[in-house]
Amino acid sequence: MAAVKEQSIADKLRALHALQQIDSKMDEIGILKGELPIEVSDLEDEITGLKTRSKKLEINVADVEHEINQHNANIKESEGLIVKYEKQLDNVKNNREFDALTKEIELQKLEIQLSQKKIREATVTRDTKKEALDTILAKLGSRSKDADNKKVELSKIIEKTEKEEAKLLKESDKARKEIDExxxxxxxxxxxxxxxxxxxxxxxxxxxxxxxxxxxxxxxxxxxxxxxxxxxxxxxxxxxxxxxxxxxxx
Ligand SMILES: [Zn+2]
Structure with a gap:
């Protein structure tokens, strides 16, 4: 048993109340710190998820754009062939050759139409993915800002409370010595x-x-x-x- 000097009930009550005030201040610090780290880590989890999704979408967009480029290259190739075949048409020697070249030109024109159709479809896909990507990037930006602000807030609290907590702990120890076990x-x-x-x-x-x-x-x-x-x-x-x-x- 700690040696406690003779106290009146009023003294005891005052000492208890003083201890309560100190401990309540420590509780407040605990609450302040207790919520921010969780909020920061929740935000960081969300940011990681958003980054993964945005990377996936970026790859999707790049894939579709590659596909569009491929179709455009095919169109160019077909156009080149058409020009070549039309030149050959000027020098045909017989009907069979004429028919064959005309057929080839028709075929290349169909190839071009098919590529154009595929480009239209791919463009719709790309725009939809891009829109989704923009939404995620905007969200990512705002969440990152939130996380940064909260991290600053938390480090400020830690910086500020470190001293205060140490001080309160000392005060609490001192106050406890005034109260019987x-x-x-x-x-x-x-x-x-x-x-x-x-x-x-x-x-x-x-x-x-x-x-x-x-x-x-x-x-x-x-x-x-x-x-x-x-x-x-x-x-x-x-x-x-x-x-x-x-x-x-x-
Ligand atoms: Zn009560």
Whole structure:
């Protein structure tokens, strides 16, 4: 058992309240930091996914463009052949040769039409993919910006809170030395029970400052005289009369 000097109940309550204030500040820092790293990592996951999708689409667009170029090259080739065959037509020696060349020219014209049709189809595909890519790139840009901002925010918090946390930890240690072990044990136990980490609360407008249940008038009087430590009968938190804090707040 730590040696604790003789304290009045009021002293004990003040010490408990002081410890609660310090611990609540540490909780606030924990909450601040606790959410940002998750937000940053969620954003980074999303960014990775968007990058993968945009890379895939870029490859798709490039493939379709390659296909279009191929068709254009085929058209050029057919056009070249047509020019060649038409020149040969000027020097045909017989009907058979004429028919063969005319047939070849027709065939090349059909090839051109087929390529043009394929180009039209591929162009629609390419534009659709490009549109999807643009949407993803825009999203990627905005998410990256969000992630950068949050990273800056987080590093600022860490930078700022490192010192504050160290300071609060020292203060908490010091404050704990003023409180006897039995009380500390129940304080820690109640703090762990509640998500907001409040184990010591003030009475506000006749209600518990922790669970907001009504406190019987007789109990409020007892809390006020501070002859013993009184816990809320609903939530178990230590109840304090705001009056004892006056002159002790910063
Ligand atoms: Zn309560």
């Amino acid at each position: 039995r009380l500390l044990t129940s304080y820690d136990k109640i703090r762990k029970t509640y998500r907001n980490g409040l184990a010591v609360v003030t009475v506000a407008r006749g209600a518990c400052g922790g669970c907001f249940n009504r406190i019987p008038p007789q109990l409020i009087i007892e809390i006020g005289v501070m002859k013993k430590i009184i816990a809320c009968e609903h939530c178990g938190r230590v109840l304090i009369d705001e009056a004892i804090l006056e002159g002790h707040e910063a």
